[in-house]
Amino acid sequence: MAGRRIPTCLVGESVEVEFDESVYSLDTIQRASLKYSDLASIAICHSASGSLFAKATLFDDAGISADELGKVLVNEVMDQALRERIAEQTSTERNLILSYTFSRSKLISS
Amino acid sequence: MLDLHARASALSPINIQGKLLAKVTCNPNLPAPLRPTSAFLYEGQCQEIPTGFAVTLYRNGSVSQKTSGTNDIELSAEQYFLSEGDVVRINHDLKVSVIYRRNASSNALLVTEQCNSFCVMCSQPPKAHDDSYLIDDWITAIPYIDESCPELTITGGEPTLLKDKFFELVNTMRAQLPATAVHILTNGRNFKDIELARRLASIKHPDLMLGIPLYSDVASIHDFVVQADGAFDETIDGIINLKRYEQRIELRVVIHAATYERLPRLAEFIARNLQFIDQVSLMGLELTGFARANLDAIWIDPTDYQDQLAEAVEILVRAGMTPIIFNHQLCLLRPGLRKYAVKSISDWKREYMPECEGCSEAHRDCGGFFSSAKHRYSKFITPIRIVT
Amino acid sequence: MLSRKFKDLSHFRQTEERGYRLLPLRFTALDTERYVVSNIVGEYLVLDRDVIADLVEHRLAPGTSLYDDLKSKHFIYDEDSQAALPLLGLKYRTKLTQASHFTGLHIFVVTLRCDYSCPYCQVSRQTDDKIAFDMSQETADRAVDMVFLSPNPSIKIEFQGGEPLLNFPLIQYIVGRAEKLNETFKRDLRFVIATNLSFLTDEVIEFCATHGVDLSTSLDGPASLHNKNRPRPGKNGHQLVVENIKRIQRRLGKHRVSALMTTTLESLSQVREIIDEYVSLQLNEIFLRPLSPYGFAVRTGQIDRYDTDRWLGFFKDGLSYVLELNKNGYPIREVYSTIVLRKMLTPHEPGYVDLRSPAGIAIAAIVYNYDGDVYASDEARMLAEMGEHKFKLGNLHRDSYKAMLSNDDLMDAIESSITVSSPTCTDCAFLPYCGSDPVYHFATQRDFVGNKALSGYCRKNIGIFRHLITLMEEDASARRTLQGWAF
Numbered sequence: 001m002a003g004r005r006i007p008t009c010l011v012g013e014s015v016e017v018e019f020d021e022s023v024y025s026l027d028t029i030q031r032a033s034l035k036y037s038d039l040a041s042i043a044i045c046h047s048a049s050g051s052l053f054a055k056a057t058l059f060d061d062a063g064i065s066a067d068e069l070g071k072v073l074v075n076e077v078m079d080q081a082l083r084e085r086i087a088e089q090t091s092t093e094r095n096l097i098l099s100y101t102f103s104r105s106k107l108i109s110s
Numbered sequence: 111m112l113d114l115h116a117r118a119s120a121l122s123p124i125n126i127q128g129k130l131l132a133k134v135t136c137n138p139n140l141p142a143p144l145r146p147t148s149a150f151l152y153e154g155q156c157q158e159i160p161t162g163f164a165v166t167l168y169r170n171g172s173v174s175q176k177t178s179g180t181n182d183i184e185l186s187a188e189q190y191f192l193s194e195g196d197v198v199r200i201n202h203d204l205k206v207s208v209i210y211r212r213n214a215s216s217n218a219l220l221v222t223e224q225c226n227s228f229c230v231m232c233s234q235p236p237k238a239h240d241d242s243y244l245i246d247d248w249i250t251a252i253p254y255i256d257e258s259c260p261e262l263t264i265t266g267g268e269p270t271l272l273k274d275k276f277f278e279l280v281n282t283m284r285a286q287l288p289a290t291a292v293h294i295l296t297n298g299r300n301f302k303d304i305e306l307a308r309r310l311a312s313i314k315h316p317d318l319m320l321g322i323p324l325y326s327d328v329a330s331i332h333d334f335v336v337q338a339d340g341a342f343d344e345t346i347d348g349i350i351n352l353k354r355y356e357q358r359i360e361l362r363v364v365i366h367a368a369t370y371e372r373l374p375r376l377a378e379f380i381a382r383n384l385q386f387i388d389q390v391s392l393m394g395l396e397l398t399g400f401a402r403a404n405l406d407a408i409w410i411d412p413t414d415y416q417d418q419l420a421e422a423v424e425i426l427v428r429a430g431m432t433p434i435i436f437n438h439q440l441c442l443l444r445p446g447l448r449k450y451a452v453k454s455i456s457d458w459k460r461e462y463m464p465e466c467e468g469c470s471e472a473h474r475d476c477g478g479f480f481s482s483a484k485h486r487y488s489k490f491i492t493p494i495r496i497v498t
Numbered sequence: 499m500l501s502r503k504f505k506d507l508s509h510f511r512q513t514e515e516r517g518y519r520l521l522p523l524r525f526t527a528l529d530t531e532r533y534v535v536s537n538i539v540g541e542y543l544v545l546d547r548d549v550i551a552d553l554v555e556h557r558l559a560p561g562t563s564l565y566d567d568l569k570s571k572h573f574i575y576d577e578d579s580q581a582a583l584p585l586l587g588l589k590y591r592t593k594l595t596q597a598s599h600f601t602g603l604h605i606f607v608v609t610l611r612c613d614y615s616c617p618y619c620q621v622s623r624q625t626d627d628k629i630a631f632d633m634s635q636e637t638a639d640r641a642v643d644m645v646f647l648s649p650n651p652s653i654k655i656e657f658q659g660g661e662p663l664l665n666f667p668l669i670q671y672i673v674g675r676a677e678k679l680n681e682t683f684k685r686d687l688r689f690v691i692a693t694n695l696s697f698l699t700d701e702v703i704e705f706c707a708t709h710g711v712d713l714s715t716s717l718d719g720p721a722s723l724h725n726k727n728r729p730r731p732g733k734n735g736h737q738l739v740v741e742n743i744k745r746i747q748r749r750l751g752k753h754r755v756s757a758l759m760t761t762t763l764e765s766l767s768q769v770r771e772i773i774d775e776y777v778s779l780q781l782n783e784i785f786l787r788p789l790s791p792y793g794f795a796v797r798t799g800q801i802d803r804y805d806t807d808r809w810l811g812f813f814k815d816g817l818s819y820v821l822e823l824n825k826n827g828y829p830i831r832e833v834y835s836t837i838v839l840r841k842m843l844t845p846h847e848p849g850y851v852d853l854r855s856p857a858g859i860a861i862a863a864i865v866y867n868y869d870g871d872v873y874a875s876d877e878a879r880m881l882a883e884m885g886e887h888k889f890k891l892g893n894l895h896r897d898s899y900k901a902m903l904s905n906d907d908l909m910d911a912i913e914s915s916i917t918v919s920s921p922t923c924t925d926c927a928f929l930p931y932c933g934s935d936p937v938y939h940f941a942t943q944r945d946f947v948g949n950k951a952l953s954g955y956c957r958k959n960i961g962i963f964r965h966l967i968t969l970m971e972e973d974a975s976a977r978r979t980l981q982g983w984a985f
Contacts, residue, residue: 034922037951082554083524083925089554090522093583097522097538100587101594230504327570329579334510346581350588368507372566379570382541383585385845403501428985429844 013066014057017073021052024077028084029054032076040069113188114208118200121168121182126202131209131247132164133254134196147254149198150178165200167192197254199247209248210255217259221245221279222267227297228337229323231366231401231408236267245275252279252286261291270300277309284315291317293360298322299341301348311355319358319388322349325369327379335368353386360389366401366408370415377422381429390426392419394437397482405486412442413490420444440476441469441492453477469493513577514560521582523573525550526927528964533927539589540841540930541571544971589845593930596847601648603851603863605656605876606641606672608633609665610868613696614735616728618760618790622660632665633868640894641866642675647899652686656714658876660868663697673709690714694728694735695742703749713746715739717757717779719765719772727762743779752780761787766808769816777828785833786816788958806954810961817965824979831983835966839984841931842966851875853933853959857915860891860908870894872902874911877937889937911936914946922950928963932956 019029026044033042033054039062043055056069064072132149138156140148145162152159152168158176159166165181169190183204185192192198195212210217221244225236255262262283269276283292292315301307310318322345325335329342352359361380363369369376373392380390394412395401401408412419419435426433435443435451443451453475460478469476471494479487500506525535525545533550536542545553552558553574558565560576568574575582610631612622625631633641645653655676657669673689680687689711706713718724721736728735739757746755757779759765759772769786776784789809820832840848851858859874866872870893873879878889889911892902915934917923923932935955939948950956970977 031921031925034949035951037949039951079525080925082551085554086520086523089520093519094522094538096583097586097590100584101590103587228504230500328566329569329581330510330514331507331566333578334505334507337504339510339513343579343581346585350584375567375570382845383589400501400504404504407500428981430985 014055015066015070016053016055017070018047018051018053019077021050024052024081025084026052028080029077032073032080035076036069036073039064042073112191113186116186116189116206118167118183118185118189118204118206120204121184122177123180124183124202124204125180126165126200129199129201129247130164131197131199131251131254134167134192134194134198136194149200151192151194152176195256197251199251209251210259212256212259216261216263217255218263218265219248219279220265220267221248221269221276222272224271225266225268225297226271226299226338227268227341229400230335230337230368230404231364231395231399233396233399233401234265234267235399242272242275245272245279249275249279249282252282255287255290257287257289259287259290261293262287263293263295265295268297268300269294270296270306277313280310280315280318281313284313288316291319293319293321295321295362297336297341297345298348298352299338299344301351302344304351304354307348307351307355307357310352311357319360320352321360321362321391323362323364324376324380325363326372327376328372331368331372349384349387359387360391361387362391362393364393364395365410365412365415365419366395367410368408370410370418373415373418374421374425377425381425381431385429385431387431390431390433392422392433392435396437396480397485398480402482402485409486411488411490412438413488416442416444416447420447423447423450437477437480439479439488439491440471441494442488442490448475451475451477463487463491465491466493468495470495510578511561514565516577517556518558518560518565518569518574518576520554520574521572521586524925524927524929526925526960528967534964534967535573536927536930537572538586538930539593539845542842542927542967543567543571543573544967592845593847596849597854597856597861599650599652599849600861601864602650602652602849603654603656604641604645604648605658605863605865606633606638606662607658607660607865607867607879608638608662608668608672610660611664612660612694613664614661614694614728614730616760618727618762628665631660631868633668633866635668635671637866637868637870637894638668638672639675640870642672642679644866644872644894644899645676646679646683646685650685652688654688654690657689657691657693659693661694661696662691663693663695663702666697666702670705673705673711677709688712695739696730696735698742698745703746706746706754707750713750713755715743715755715757716760717743717775718759718762719768720775723764723768723772724775726764727760740779743781747780752782756783757781758785759787761789761809761812763789763805766812769812770819773816773819773823773830777823777830782830783833784816784820784830786813787834788954806957806961809958810965813962814965817969821969821976821979825975834962835980836983838931838962838966839980843981843984852935853931855915855917855929855933856912857934857936859889859911859915859936860903861912864891866894870896872897874908875937877935877941881937881941886941888940911940911946920947920950922956926960928960931963932959 029044029052033044036042040056040058045053045055047053054073056073058066058069132147134149134151136151136153136155138150138160142162146164148163150160150163150166152166159178161178163178165183166178168182168184185206189206189208192208193213196208197210199207199209222241223234223237224241228236264279280292283290298320324332324345326332332342333339349359361384363376365373397405423433433450435447436454438451440448440451454477462478522538523535525533528534528544531546532544533547534542535545535550572582572586610622611625614622645655662669669691676687689709690713691711692714695715705711716728717739718727724736725733743755743757757776765772773784789805817832817835820830823830837848837850837853840846849862851863854862859878863875864872865876865879867879872891872894873882874889874891882890888907891905891908915936917929917932917934923929936946938955939953940946943949943952966980970980
């Protein structure tokens with residue numbers, strides 16, 4: 001039976017992006033990187049100085065340049081950070097809404 | 111215009127303690143047990159004036175020179191319309207109030223003038239005085255009304271302020287007039303207390319509809335129109351509670367300068383959040399009460415909001431909801447919207463303007479104007495002529 | 499100005515000056531400049547990226563129509579009003595109610611025998627051996643019993659095959675038995691036969707008339723395409739289908755027969771011709787179906803991104819043509835778009851099996867195979883034909899209803915298919931419109947959830963959502979037509 005997608009060429013162009021760990025967490029960068037797993041293999045490491053960086057190596061059929069991927073990755077990390085802020089700010093409301101949804105009060109038939 | 115309240119004059123000694131209720135009849139042979147709660151209307155149909163009636167009514171009575179001997183009164187000319195089946199309340203000082211008309215297109219029960227809102231366009235401005243006699247009178251009057259009466263409207267002020275008496279009235283109507291549909295005009299706010307919704311549902315009235323105003327999709331704008339902080343939230347809570355108890359709800363929107371711009375957004379809000387309600391009524395302004403006082407601030411020519419109205423109607427129709435347009439002259443509505451309009455101005459308030467001369471729709475499908483419209487109405491009134 | 503006793507609007511706006519709180523919301527790029535922001539029930543707005551940053555950082559000022567729209571559509575709330583919370587709770591409940599009804603679609607594979615030999619078909623057999631490949635009456639009895647164990651107030655029984663009309667007597671038997679049982683259960687019961695129409699006799703038409711049975715057939719496009727996709731001895735498949743569609747329309751009525759296409763690589767360059775074929779038969783619905791991955795991807799392990807993008811081109815071109823037809827007075831809707839639009843624009847949940855979270859396997863649709871095996875979906879059956887039995891729930895002759903529906907693999911698949919807790923899906927603005935397809939992801943990635951960046955299902959759906967939203971933003975006439983489909 002078939003396995004996971006095997007990229008046809010591992011060693012293409014690569015790009016490194018550094019992130020300030022006090023602003024962007026490892027989790028944030030991982031979630032952002034996941035979106036591009038069809039275009040590049042992305043490894044996240046700590047540099048000698050302690051900051052986080054993502055090394056993205058493009059697959060040869062990615063269809064974009066390493067530079068472009070770097071930019072897109074940075075944007076996605078910023079978006080992801082924004083999403084995390086939203087999740088933090090709205091967890092109370094989410095629970096309240098769900099408690100209304102699943103409450104045992106009489107249903108309204110529509 | 112017809113006058114529902116006018117003073118009559120005495121044609122014989124008057125013996126009325128406080129006030130009395132009576133059902134009008136033209137039948138001189140009405141069985142005796144029914145006469146003390148009836149008013150005989152003399153129209154020349156008999157030689158002798160029958161006795162035993164609570165009052166006897168005359169048009170131009172001084173001419174006939176015949177009376178029953180007591181409680182004979184001559185109606186003022188504005189009340190000559192009285193006829194069989196109407197119900198009157200007559201005070202000791204001969205103020206005659208026609209509280210129910212069998213031939214009226216609609217009959218309303220004003221149960222209080224108190225209100226917990228203060229709408230900028232209110233046609234029945236709230237008064238703070240104790241008017242609890244009003245609902246007591248209505249509870250007593252219900253048995254006088256024809257069982258065949260198709261519909262009655264409970265209005266105010268805010269009827270739910272009367273609490274127990276309000277429920278007593280609705281229950282009385284269920285018991286005495288089981289075939290009569292009841293339309294309750296309420297701002298819905300007190301139903302934020304779910305117990306009130308439960309109480310209303312427990313009456314099990316067979317044909318009840320609550321008409322509740324909602325003026326905007328944005329709470330602060332709605333609160334502004336009704337001049338009460340927090341009213342929007344209370345109204346929404348009330349609507350949800352009422353629906354939990356399966357009550358039928360009509361949302362009412364009065365279109366004026368403060369509400370027309372976001373009308374399509376309100377339609378979307380209703381379609382998305384309140385799709386379980388039963389009807390949406392889009393209403394033109396009635397220029398009495400506060401609407402007159404605030405006229406300059408809230409007037410907008412209906413011609414100027416046809417875009418918003420058309421979009422709102424389209425949104426509601428598409429969502430499967432029934433929009434009905436009230437109180438708009440047909441010539442001001444786009445042709446595509448006219449089929450949603452109904453002739454809704456009570457006949458005693460309805461008039462036409464000079465510009466209507468020659469219109470094929472006047473007196474037919476067009477609802478005309480409120481009498482109060484003479485203070486201001488659209489510059490664009492144009493007769494619709496059938497092209498042959 | 500208002501008379502003295504009245505306060506003006508600014509008085510009532512005061513509480514809005516004290517700041518706002520966010521309600522749960524998601525955002526995803528629509529294109530290079532704009533984003534789609536959606537709430538938990540899928541109400542959306544299209545905003546620029548910097549407006550979203552302002553929104554999240556609480557820099558938006560009240561009293562603007564943007565602020566009012568965000569409040570009204572339940573993206574934010576403030577001290578002025580908390581009505582958003584119970585309303586969102588109610589709306590979310592409305593969307594979820596559909597799922598609580600449980601299995602509504604019951605597919606009966608009454609035979610594997612078929613007169614066609616379509617290359618993409620996984621299941622049919624060209625054979626006359628009725629004993630080996632027809633469903634028996636005993637199996638049918640057990641299956642019908644199981645149908646009514648589902649609590650759904652609406653039940654649809656769909657006959658498939660092979661070619662189901664080759665076992666027409668059993669169809670008659672099953673309809674009769676279901677109608678009898680329904681006298682007790684009193685559901686909204688409907689029947690449809692998915693058939694190639696080769697064996698459409700007068701007897702069959704009469705039966706459908708009497709019992710209100712609908713017919714669904716395959717029409718892949720004009721003759722050359724259809725016959726190439728769907729070869730038949732005599733090579734007259736297209737002609738037979740067209741004649742019989744017309745026959746059903748005449749005898750039973752226009753709305754009693756519908757057609758579906760199967761999209762192959764050959765179809766991709768002929769979308770307008772395919773749609774014209776539907777129009778020529780006065781059909782008012784077309785379902786631009788995706789390429790089925792099962793043959794290609796499952797065998798080779800390749801998800802071809804190129805093919806998904808080519809298919810999206812096919813879809814967009816087809817949709818554009820459909821909208822043009824509408825503009826020119828011919829009412830026709832694209833079915834998948836209609837389902838998606840209903841999720842986007844209405845309070846309701848259409849319940850389409852392939853766009854559900856949790857996934858529709860077993861809990862929305864179920865398949866009773868000719869041999870008594872029970873599968874969680876049609877695709878699950880296809881997978882089994884190719885050797886993968888992961889989604890087989892059991893057998894009617896051996897296992898109880900309870901055992902089959904609490905099968906461990908099924909439970910795992912359903913649980914993991916809840917998109918709000920799937921990586922990537924959980925952040926996606928399009929989540930309220932999308933679903934899960936654990937069978938697809940298992941077939942292509944050996945994982946119920948899969949990596950969505952590698953998923954053709956995800957790529958296709960996001961492409962469709964973006965396209966529909968963009969159309970509605972930019973083309974007023976298209977927006978009106980699309981809105982009309984949703985309701």
